[in-house]
Amino acid sequence: MSRSTLLPLLANGEFHSGQELADALGVSRTAVWKQVNRLAADSGIAVETVKGRGYRIPGGLDLLDADRISAALQARPRSLLSRLDILDSVDSTNAEVLRRAEQGGACGLVCTAEQQTAGRGRRGRQWVSPYASNLYVSLLWEFSQGAAALEGLSLAVGVAVARALRACHVPAVQLKWPNDVLYGGAKLGGILLEMSGDAAGSCRVVIGVGLNVAMPQAAARAIDQAWTDIASITGGEHPGRSLLLAALLNELLPLAADFEQQGFIHWRDEWQALDAFAGAPVVLTTGTGQLGGIARGVDERGALQLETTTGMQSVYGGEISLRAAS
Numbered sequence: 209m210s211r212s213t214l215l216p217l218l219a220n221g222e223f224h225s226g227q228e229l230a231d232a233l234g235v236s237r238t239a240v241w242k243q244v245n246r247l248a249a250d251s252g253i254a255v256e257t258v259k260g261r262g263y264r265i266p267g268g269l270d271l272l273d274a275d276r277i278s279a280a281l282q283a284r285p286r287s288l289l290s291r292l293d294i295l296d297s298v299d300s301t302n303a304e305v306l307r308r309a310e311q312g313g314a315c316g317l318v319c320t321a322e323q324q325t326a327g328r329g330r331r332g333r334q335w336v337s338p339y340a341s342n343l344y345v346s347l348l349w350e351f352s353q354g355a356a357a358l359e360g361l362s363l364a365v366g367v368a369v370a371r372a373l374r375a376c377h378v379p380a381v382q383l384k385w386p387n388d389v390l391y392g393g394a395k396l397g398g399i400l401l402e403m404s405g406d407a408a409g410s411c412r413v414v415i416g417v418g419l420n421v422a423m424p425q426a427a428a429r430a431i432d433q434a435w436t437d438i439a440s441i442t443g444g445e446h447p448g449r450s451l452l453l454a455a456l457l458n459e460l461l462p463l464a465a466d467f468e469q470q471g472f473i474h475w476r477d478e479w480q481a482l483d484a485f486a487g488a489p490v491v492l493t494t495g496t497g498q499l500g501g502i503a504r505g506v507d508e509r510g511a512l513q514l515e516t517t518t519g520m521q522s523v524y525g526g527e528i529s530l531r532a533a534s
Contacts, residue, residue, distance in 0.1 A: 211247055212296040214240070215340075216271060217229055218255065219265070219268055219270075220268050221265055221266065221268030221269075223263065226241060229263065251338075252339060254266065270450075271322065272294045272322060276450040276454070277451075277453055277454045280454035281454055281457060284461070284462055285457050288316050288461040290317055292318045292320070294321070295319065295320070296321070297325060298319075300327055302416040303326070304319050304321075305319050308348065313348055315349055316349070316461070318345060318346070318347050320343070320344060320345040320453060322340045323339040336430050342423060342437070343449055346417075347416075347460055347461070347464060348412060349413055349415065350411070351467075351468055352468065354408045355408070355411065356408075358403075358413065359511075361401060361472070362525065363472060364463055364467060364472055364475040365417065366482070367383070367478045369417060370389070372455040372456040373438075376452055376455050378441065378442055382482050383483060384484045385483070385506065386528075387400065391441050395433055396419065396435075397419040397420060399415075399417055421437055422437055422439040423437045472510045473508045476506065483505055485530070486503060486504075487503065488533075489501070489533035490503045491531055491534075492528055494528050499516065499521075501514040502514070502515040503530075511523060512524075512530070
């Protein structure tokens with residue numbers, strides 16, 4: 209018996225007796241008790257035990273549901289999706305999709321997970337990934353024209369995320385160049401693109417998106433910046449992780465399919481309208497130092513336009529940090 213078989217029985221937040229769980233799983237009550245005791249250690253999930261009533265997870269769990277996701281997909285995204293894998297736990301959905309790409313995984317593969325044990329953000333940062341709380345999703349797509357044709361892709365993905373959230377009636381978010389989704393100045397999500405293959409020709413790109421949906425306070429202690437989640441900004445009034453994921457795939461799959469033909473110029477105006485730092489004084493930090501100026505949006509290739517004392521400079525992505533000037 210694994211937690212992936214026990215947890216769906218406890219996901220509704222109601223009490224279930226040890227015998228009820230044992231009968232449903234075809235194991236002994238002792239086996240149920242042992243697995244319940246392992247849950248907190250393995251996933252951080254707190255299971256309440258009350259003599260005479262059984263076990264429950266206070267507040268329940270919002271587990272990903274393949275049927276609900278599939279039913280909410282629009283016709284074209286469904287046709288572009290080659291496979292959807294919902295994993296219980298993985299080191300990183302991006303890392304998993306990269307491994308599958310090396311093994312010949314098909315274009316349109318999507319991998320998501322209830323939990324990441326080694327989630328990654330930009331610049332090697334940890335992405336806090338507690339169980340059944342947030343969204344961690346990675347999409348594999350193949351592009352034929354090399355890295356140069358992918359300029360601005362991460363910014364376009366940010367627009368797709370904003371569109372998906374709007375479709376789920378989440379209050380309007382903003383985008384921070386080059387990879388962050390913000391609400392009220394706090395980080396709501398992030399984007400991580402990773403490429404394999406020929407940078408000058410046919411290549412495969414993993415489009416990774418992480419969104420905070422209902423971040424447990426205990427897990428949030430590991431976050432080293434201002435953050436928020438969808439539950440907080442909607443007062444808990446959102447459709448749940450499965451429908452949020454479907455909305456995201458409804459935007460991401462067509463974006464990936466059309467981006468080489470359309471280019472970032474198709475997405476530029478919408479990105480600029482969501483720019484969190486438009487017209488604001490900012491500081492860029494790179495491996496060689498800092499550069500200050502006024503953020504003036506992005507050009508048709510997705511390069512940040514930074515107005516400095518020596519004129520306008522175009523800044524491309526990479527190991528760069530952008531923040532408001534103090």
